[in-house]
Amino acid sequence: MALKVIPFFHDASNTLSYILFCETTKDAAIIDSVADYDQNSQKISYASADVLLCYVQKHQLNTKWLIETHVHADHLSASTYLRNKLGAKTVVSEHITKVQQTLKPIYELDCATDGSQFDVHVKDGEYLPLGELQIKVIGTPGHTPDGISLYCDGHVFIGDTLFMPDSGSARCDFPNGSAQELYDSIARLLSLPEQTKVWVCHDYQPNGRALDFHSTMAEQRDNNVHLQQSAEDFVAQRQQRDATLNKPKLMDVAVPFNLQGHSVV
Numbered sequence: 001m002a003l004k005v006i007p008f009f010h011d012a013s014n015t016l017s018y019i020l021f022c023e024t025t026k027d028a029a030i031i032d033s034v035a036d037y038d039q040n041s042q043k044i045s046y047a048s049a050d051v052l053l054c055y056v057q058k059h060q061l062n063t064k065w066l067i068e069t070h071v072h073a074d075h076l077s078a079s080t081y082l083r084n085k086l087g088a089k090t091v092v093s094e095h096i097t098k099v100q101q102t103l104k105p106i107y108e109l110d111c112a113t114d115g116s117q118f119d120v121h122v123k124d125g126e127y128l129p130l131g132e133l134q135i136k137v138i139g140t141p142g143h144t145p146d147g148i149s150l151y152c153d154g155h156v157f158i159g160d161t162l163f164m165p166d167s168g169s170a171r172c173d174f175p176n177g178s179a180q181e182l183y184d185s186i187a188r189l190l191s192l193p194e195q196t197k198v199w200v201c202h203d204y205q206p207n208g209r210a211l212d213f214h215s216t217m218a219e220q221r222d223n224n225v226h227l228q229q230s231a232e233d234f235v236a237q238r239q240q241r242d243a244t245l246n247k248p249k250l251m252d253v254a255v256p257f258n259l260q261g262h263s264v265v
């Protein structure tokens with residue numbers, strides 16, 4: 001009995017999606033799947049998600065969960081598309097409602113704000129069964145209020161909290177983001193066993209280095225460029241840096257799409 005992790009990289013958005021499955025039962029979860037979006041034609045398509053679909057079908061996996069680590073601002077989710085193909089359940093944080101309530105008026109959306117677009121709302125400390133294994137939900141807000149990380153069998157999928165050690169941490173300037181909350185969330189992740197395998201949601205390949213998306217908690221603790229300082233200095237550095245960042249280029253398309261659990265077939 002062990003967890004198998006298969007990463008997929010979406011080049012256009014620098015996003016890592018993961019298929020994880022119990023090797024004994026082949027029960028599977030997909031974390032942070034990505035839809036393709038062409039800015040010129042404004043068309044949504046699913047060639048990248050179909051790669052995940054092919055993997056699932058080829059390996060005869062039983063996909064149970066389609067998990068979003070948060071409402072993404074930089075890419076469109078393919079979870080609802082994959083739900084329609086696979087019959088699995090979409091999973092988001094219970095705090096999706098906070099994101100919907102905050103952003104509905106900003107984007108002038110006509111949508112429910114009770115999270116009813118998604119099948120399962122999870123809380124911090126809750127478990128999702130995965131064959132002979134369990135996925136533990138760890139609430140990790142800060143980048144967004146609905147941030148969650150997923151721990152299973154010595155692996156943790158950390159969404160937008162930390163990036164690779166040479167790339168620091170995620171921005172906290174979206175509505176209801178908080179650098180202090182992110183610091184507290186990171187501290188919770190760092191309390192996991194130091195040999196825990198850490199899988200990030202994005203890698204921007206700084207200074208031309210090769211793609212990398214996998215470290216350990218000890219490597220993050222000892223080497224992450226944003227963590228070698230006090231909490232106060234982390235928060236100050238994060239806020240200063242966030243003040244210089246541009247809005248993600250797909251944000252005004254991605255946020256309304258993702259917080260309403262949309263898909264286009």
Ligand SMILES: [Fe+2]
Nearest residue numbers: 071072073160
């Ligand atoms: Fe994000």
